Amino acid sequence: MQRPSLDAVRGFDRAVYVVALGQLINVFGGGLVYPFATVHFHLRVGIALSVVGLGLGAKSVTTAAGTAAGGLLSDVIGRKPVMVASMALSAVALAAFAFVPEIVGVVPTAVPAATGVSALGVAFVGVCVASGFVRGLYTPASHAMTADLTDAAERDRGYALLKVANNVGFGAGFVAGGALYSVASVAVFVADGATSAVVALVILLFVPRVAAGEVADERTASAAGEGEESDGEGDAGRGALAAWWRAATRPRVLALAGVNVGFAVMYAQMQTTLPIVATEELVLTAAQLGTLYVVNPLTVVILQIPLVDAVGGWRRTRGLAASACFWAVAMLAAWGADLISVSGHAGLAAPTVVLGVALVGGHLFFGTVGEILHSPLASALMSDLGSAAERGTQLSMLEVAKRLGIGLGSFAGGLFFDHGFSGLLWPTLIAVCGLVVATLLWLERSVTPRENGARGDATEAAVETATDD
Numbered sequence: 001m002q003r004p005s006l007d008a009v010r011g012f013d014r015a016v017y018v019v020a021l022g023q024l025i026n027v028f029g030g031g032l033v034y035p036f037a038t039v040h041f042h043l044r045v046g047i048a049l050s051v052v053g054l055g056l057g058a059k060s061v062t063t064a065a066g067t068a069a070g071g072l073l074s075d076v077i078g079r080k081p082v083m084v085a086s087m088a089l090s091a092v093a094l095a096a097f098a099f100v101p102e103i104v105g106v107v108p109t110a111v112p113a114a115t116g117v118s119a120l121g122v123a124f125v126g127v128c129v130a131s132g133f134v135r136g137l138y139t140p141a142s143h144a145m146t147a148d149l150t151d152a153a154e155r156d157r158g159y160a161l162l163k164v165a166n167n168v169g170f171g172a173g174f175v176a177g178g179a180l181y182s183v184a185s186v187a188v189f190v191a192d193g194a195t196s197a198v199v200a201l202v203i204l205l206f207v208p209r210v211a212a213g214e215v216a217d218e219r220t221a222s223a224a225g226e227g228e229e230s231d232g233e234g235d236a237g238r239g240a241l242a243a244w245w246r247a248a249t250r251p252r253v254l255a256l257a258g259v260n261v262g263f264a265v266m267y268a269q270m271q272t273t274l275p276i277v278a279t280e281e282l283v284l285t286a287a288q289l290g291t292l293y294v295v296n297p298l299t300v301v302i303l304q305i306p307l308v309d310a311v312g313g314w315r316r317t318r319g320l321a322a323s324a325c326f327w328a329v330a331m332l333a334a335w336g337a338d339l340i341s342v343s344g345h346a347g348l349a350a351p352t353v354v355l356g357v358a359l360v361g362g363h364l365f366f367g368t369v370g371e372i373l374h375s376p377l378a379s380a381l382m383s384d385l386g387s388a389a390e391r392g393t394q395l396s397m398l399e400v401a402k403r404l405g406i407g408l409g410s411f412a413g414g415l416f417f418d419h420g421f422s423g424l425l426w427p428t429l430i431a432v433c434g435l436v437v438a439t440l441l442w443l444e445r446s447v448t449p450r451e452n453g454a455r456g457d458a459t460e461a462a463v464e465t466a467t468d469d
Helices: 014-033 036-045 047-078 079-106 109-113 121-136 138-148 152-185 187-206 212-225 232-248 251-271 272-281 286-292 295-310 316-345 350-382 388-419 422-446 459-462
Strands: none
Touching: 014 079, 014 138, 014 152, 014 187, 036 272, 047 079, 047 121, 047 138, 047 187, 047 232, 079 121, 079 138, 079 187, 079 459, 109 121, 121 251, 121 272, 121 388, 138 152, 138 350, 138 388, 152 187, 152 286, 152 295, 152 350, 187 251, 187 272, 187 388, 232 388, 251 272, 251 316, 251 350, 251 422, 272 286, 272 316, 272 350, 286 350, 295 350, 316 350, 388 422
16 A cells, blocks of 8 residues: 555646536535435425435436436537536526425326325426436536546546545535525525536636547547448437447446446435434434534545555555445444434433434444545546547446436335334345445456556556457
């Protein structure tokens, strides 16, 4: 392990810092609502937790669809146009959460009758679906732009910088959201939409249109090298879709995406089930919950760059396996907090509440360390599994998997809690962590040292380039 150094944050192209700033502003808005969405729509608006989980799951699914579209579009028309369009549309869609009760009036009466979900629940799920798709367009384009602006040796650090920006924004959002939600609950949703509008403006004005032509040229050259011909716009469109399909379905890409589903199931509990343990069972206020959640971004801000720099000599698959182990410890802590709250449902003594809160904080800390290792290493590994012409598509598969996993985790977590089996959720998730580790060790055999983050020409020369066509 190398000696950690904050110098690792220096030396990037100026546009990388602008993208990171946009990320910070965007996730500040997300931080305003992140721990309060479940609390607001379940406890205040009165939507069943399973329906809230269904809505969040549907949002993740449509985010996945938007992400797939965003990956293709970012490779075809360029990163910047996709980023700007996504944020402009998200400004409207995210603000719509503030008006879910009013949207009930336009819900066809046949839909609640056919689904068994209340009109209020249908309105909530509808807004989730729309906001998820437009928001999903952004991530593969921004991650592909970051990869375009960095070389292989600094790419892990580039993604770590984005993660730091994410969590500075989240941390500030948690604190501001707790205060704002206590005064005017729906204002946090309006503010979330407003931050997306600001990001659209920042990207439009200060980020160059990077690599669009180069990527298109490389994609065309790749298609020509494989014997494809383009004759008119129809053939060009079919060629782009064929190239997308090839890039998205390579075995190693699918294997890494599958691993990301497992990680995302863990992520989902921070938004769906853990806030319920903290507020409904440990009786924390919204402001207290927002303050407690600062553990997540604060840990990232302090440890993200130094830890990723320190494991720079590791194989990326090994770092991801370590991440899964930290997530297993996080689930063990959440299990303990849940057991305490359930056993004392008639009334908890103050020391017991303190212990429960400490365990929730432990979940946030250990899960965050897992997150620190997971996010940049997975993105860097995926970005090196193909060419620059395939990068947006392949990174979109990573994000698609994440969104699908969050959707699955949100819905499953809601079902466990609604049916009184919360105590079984946490050991199930620990078992999932073990499965993730086993899959990563298997995947390691099919990637080269260079793709896996090894440094040094001698090491890279020792193994021939792996292929999976």
